[in-house]
Amino acid sequence: MHPKNSSFVPLLTALAAAATLAACGGDGSSSTPSSGTSGTTPAATVSGVVGGTAIKNPTGFAASSATGVDYAKSTTGDDVQQKIVPTVYANATVCADTNGNGLCDNGEASTRSSADGSFTLTTPAASLVAVVDTDATYTDASGATTKVASKMVLRSVAEQAANGAKVVISPLSTEVVRLVEAEHLSVADAKTAIAGRLSLTGGTADVTVKADDVVALPANVADARASAALLTEANTLAGRFQLASKILDRGYASDVAADPVTTIQAAQDAAFNPEGIPRYDHLFVVVFENHSNQTIDDPAYPNFYKYLNQEGNKAANYFSTGNPSEPNYISLASADDWGVADDNAWNCLPAGDTANQPTDVYVPVNACNADTKVHNLKGRRNMFTALYNAGMGARVYSESMDPGQDPRKDGAGNAAITAVNVTSGLGATEPMISSLYKTKHHPAVNFDEVRNRPDFFKNLNRTVGGGQWDAAIDTYAKSKGITWNTHQFEDDLKSGDIGALNYIVPDQCDDIHGTGSAVADCTNAAAGIKRGDAYAKYLVETIKASPIWKNTNRRSAIVMLFDEGSSFYGSSSCCGWNVGGGATSGWPLGEGISTAVARYNGGNKGDGPTIFSLLTNQPNAPKQVIDSDAYSHFSFVRTMQDMFALADPGVATSYMNRSKYTEQYIAQNLANLAEYSGSANTHFDSVRPMNHKYVVKSGDIVSGGATKGVSGSGSLSGGNTAAGPDATQTSIWAIKS
Numbered sequence: 001m002h003p004k005n006s007s008f009v010p011l012l013t014a015l016a017a018a019a020t021l022a023a024c025g026g027d028g029s030s031s032t033p034s035s036g037t038s039g040t041t042p043a044a045t046v047s048g049v050v051g052g053t054a055i056k057n058p059t060g061f062a063a064s065s066a067t068g069v070d071y072a073k074s075t076t077g078d079d080v081q082q083k084i085v086p087t088v089y090a091n092a093t094v095c096a097d098t099n100g101n102g103l104c105d106n107g108e109a110s111t112r113s114s115a116d117g118s119f120t121l122t123t124p125a126a127s128l129v130a131v132v133d134t135d136a137t138y139t140d141a142s143g144a145t146t147k148v149a150s151k152m153v154l155r156s157v158a159e160q161a162a163n164g165a166k167v168v169i170s171p172l173s174t175e176v177v178r179l180v181e182a183e184h185l186s187v188a189d190a191k192t193a194i195a196g197r198l199s200l201t202g203g204t205a206d207v208t209v210k211a212d213d214v215v216a217l218p219a220n221v222a223d224a225r226a227s228a229a230l231l232t233e234a235n236t237l238a239g240r241f242q243l244a245s246k247i248l249d250r251g252y253a254s255d256v257a258a259d260p261v262t263t264i265q266a267a268q269d270a271a272f273n274p275e276g277i278p279r280y281d282h283l284f285v286v287v288f289e290n291h292s293n294q295t296i297d298d299p300a301y302p303n304f305y306k307y308l309n310q311e312g313n314k315a316a317n318y319f320s321t322g323n324p325s326e327p328n329y330i331s332l333a334s335a336d337d338w339g340v341a342d343d344n345a346w347n348c349l350p351a352g353d354t355a356n357q358p359t360d361v362y363v364p365v366n367a368c369n370a371d372t373k374v375h376n377l378k379g380r381r382n383m384f385t386a387l388y389n390a391g392m393g394a395r396v397y398s399e400s401m402d403p404g405q406d407p408r409k410d411g412a413g414n415a416a417i418t419a420v421n422v423t424s425g426l427g428a429t430e431p432m433i434s435s436l437y438k439t440k441h442h443p444a445v446n447f448d449e450v451r452n453r454p455d456f457f458k459n460l461n462r463t464v465g466g467g468q469w470d471a472a473i474d475t476y477a478k479s480k481g482i483t484w485n486t487h488q489f490e491d492d493l494k495s496g497d498i499g500a501l502n503y504i505v506p507d508q509c510d511d512i513h514g515t516g517s518a519v520a521d522c523t524n525a526a527a528g529i530k531r532g533d534a535y536a537k538y539l540v541e542t543i544k545a546s547p548i549w550k551n552t553n554r555r556s557a558i559v560m561l562f563d564e565g566s567s568f569y570g571s572s573s574c575c576g577w578n579v580g581g582g583a584t585s586g587w588p589l590g591e592g593i594s595t596a597v598a599r600y601n602g603g604n605k606g607d608g609p610t611i612f613s614l615l616t617n618q619p620n621a622p623k624q625v626i627d628s629d630a631y632s633h634f635s636f637v638r639t640m641q642d643m644f645a646l647a648d649p650g651v652a653t654s655y656m657n658r659s660k661y662t663e664q665y666i667a668q669n670l671a672n673l674a675e676y677s678g679s680a681n682t683h684f685d686s687v688r689p690m691n692h693k694y695v696v697k698s699g700d701i702v703s704g705g706a707t708k709g710v711s712g713s714g715s716l717s718g719g720n721t722a723a724g725p726d727a728t729q730t731s732i733w734a735i736k737s
Helices: 011-024 158-164 171-182 187-198 211-215 224-250 264-272 302-309 325-334 383-389 470-479 488-495 526-544 633-643 663-668
Strands: 029-031 044-056 062-065 068-074 083-090 093-097 110-112 118-123 127-132 137-139 145-147 152-156 167-169 282-288 313-319 394-399 414-420 429-432 462-464 501-505 556-562 612-616 626-632 701-705 719-721
Touching: 044 127, 044 137, 044 152, 044 158, 044 224, 083 224, 093 118, 110 118, 127 158, 127 167, 152 158, 152 167, 152 171, 152 224, 158 167, 167 171, 171 187, 171 211, 171 224, 171 264, 187 211, 187 224, 211 224, 224 264, 282 325, 282 526, 302 526, 302 612, 325 383, 325 633, 383 394, 383 633, 394 488, 414 470, 462 488, 488 526, 526 556, 626 633, 626 701
Parallel strands: 029 118, 044 167, 282 501, 282 556, 313 626, 394 462, 394 501
Antiparallel strands: 044 083, 044 118, 062 068, 083 137, 093 110, 093 127, 127 152, 137 145, 313 612, 414 429, 556 612, 701 719
């Protein structure tokens, strides 16, 4: 039977089920009589429930006023934290998977779940399948009955029905089946592996999930922390299994000719590795400033060098998006800089622009209504919103913020806060200077709906320590009665309260940007790089020492990159850029935008090759892999969408903004992408995930070279070329060698 139709329950089967239901006087039950043939497994009555999750978002908006911001409550007084709550599925098709193909086929006993998600089925011992299609319903977080938006196939193992136990069919039970099939684990080992991934020991808020909890209803698990961990994982898994169902129903992962899919197992494998990018549980993205690979990848800076060349993997030809900083941070969150080509404040708008005015209940900065570009971005897809809509967490951690400051304002500094500089070697006591914290380096602040989300201040404006002034800031805050914590990141690592995606932004001394002269090594020269190298070590070793990292059942990775390059040898950008500054569309295609973005053709021009280093906590992951394919911030955003299953490889427009600009998509839409017409290198000019699938050829463009390009021009001059393929085509994200 074709996969698209294999969940269909034929009329005769449905009538037989209805007759049985009527005889039993109940709803949601069915039976198939035992044939009585010698040697067959006798039929038994199996009952259970089809369970899942719903997302409960807080009401209101981010609360702030002239007196400060509220980290705990929204404008309606609601708790700002998004919650994952349990639910059940009514009207799901439940069947006995007697042939083990993970589908409901003709002749297999089947029924529909009742309003409370329960079902009863009479069948020989078998795994069960629940097809939760768009005609199924669930009770959402508000208590309303809601239609399922996207089909998914859930499964259970036969052992769950042993000794008459009620069977919970859920995303977690489905993950048990998937691990049994894909990893060749026993059922017991699969449950233990999942429980181990969700547990956390050695921290300040340990979580212990028992193996049997994995196939229970999370709401029935007595331990509150374990229950919350199970709900969060069930929600994340549901997204994967929804994607698997889409892949199976259409019969391919990304292209009907390239990757046909005919089984549920193959569909699930594709959904857990979209475009060859494996699932990670936690990603830490550390953003340094303004240096190219020619400068940083040097034994003179032992920590950077070690992470790039010994302990980790690297993308050797990774390009930034624009100059100066702000467009790069916007691009790292959305795969587009939206025409922003400066560092002006997030509320700056063209004169007379009323449509894009900030919606904040209180705006803490002066009005800026005489710009040429829109810096307050409304309705633009971004990683923060995509993760939030999927019920997954994101965090932004910033170093050296003023105690008690509104994070929508730049750091003012404080001459009363002083500390010894231990990295310069001079031992001088120096003041906490202004502009250590800059909103231009905040990847979320330009997005209006993100900035006004109830949890913006709590989750996207957290602190990270390790800086020169930490202890002095804490002492000052305490003396002034200001509630402040300079090391929330470190505390979150210990408690396990970490996002799926975590941006870490050092201050303008530790990120090697440099600002002023009052701090000896707060410079972009060699002394500043030495300081940044020391801070990189602090962050990496802090993460490595955490219970999050040490639990290798969870997949965690650290990316260290630089927002832009400082030297422009060869090409100044690649991969989805606005080639030569020739954009004519006025907006990214496939976003439903019909009004031209102000100065859009002035953005996305690129600003040089730079560093991309990757470390993972997986004990069998390969190290020292070099991927020489050309990638950009757009490529990285596409990779993150795959990593967290936020897009569908078979639907180009499911990828946000310019991250959809693959070679195929550009070719299909060339009439509306004039900047790509006449491209001399369609591979180099297009976006791809960072999966190392492309085999570099002799003569391909790589970063470096003897002749400088022009900063931010989208130019190509004097670039190096590759001698041939990389030593291996292993992905830098690979879990196993």
